[in-house]
Amino acid sequence: MHYFSQLFNYEHPWSHVVIGMWHKYPNPHCTHVVTIDTLDRTVDPRTGVIRTERLMGCKQKAPIWIVKLFGGSENAFVREISFINPATQEATITSVNLSLSQFATCYENIRYSPAPDGHTAFIQTAEIQARMSMWRSTADRLENWLVQRFEHNAQLGKMAFTDVLRSMWEAKEQHAHSCS
Secondary structure: OEEEEEEEEEOOOHHHHHHHHOOOOOOOOOOOEEEEEEEEEEEOOOOOOEEEEEEEEEEOOOOHHHHHHHOOOOEEEEEEEEEEEOOOOEEEEEEEEOOOOOOEEEEEEEEEEEOOOOOEEEEEEEEEEEOOOOOHHHHHHHHHHHHHHHHHHHHHHHHHHHHHHHHHHHHHHHHHHHHO
């Protein structure tokens, strides 16, 4: 099993970041994400927690050896479930790949929470595991490739989300100035 993690602060308040979560895709930095479908959204009437389940369609350019060994195509699907708790100001997102999960799984966890300076703390972790115990060397190569791909996409996602938040903040500031 291989792990990935990153932690940093977005220079925006938690409420702004949570609104931005729904505007991240489509984005020119993350062209691998081609579709997002909301499958379910509920609000717990007692707690106010918003639960959303989405299906993301992605296109990944896999190395030839992976396609030859496992088959499949560039099309991949990921299931994402998020919980937003306005009372505690916690937002969590978990996701897992649905495509080729019989060969490898990627469990991702993201948490957004208020930082003491008024910004938003972002914590992202991923556990990537190939499911080929007989072929450990092939499993290691696959896990290494998947971690590299995940890290690359995570950096693109950070750039994309930073742009989304900046654009939203600028629009908010323009609106405030035009109303005054």
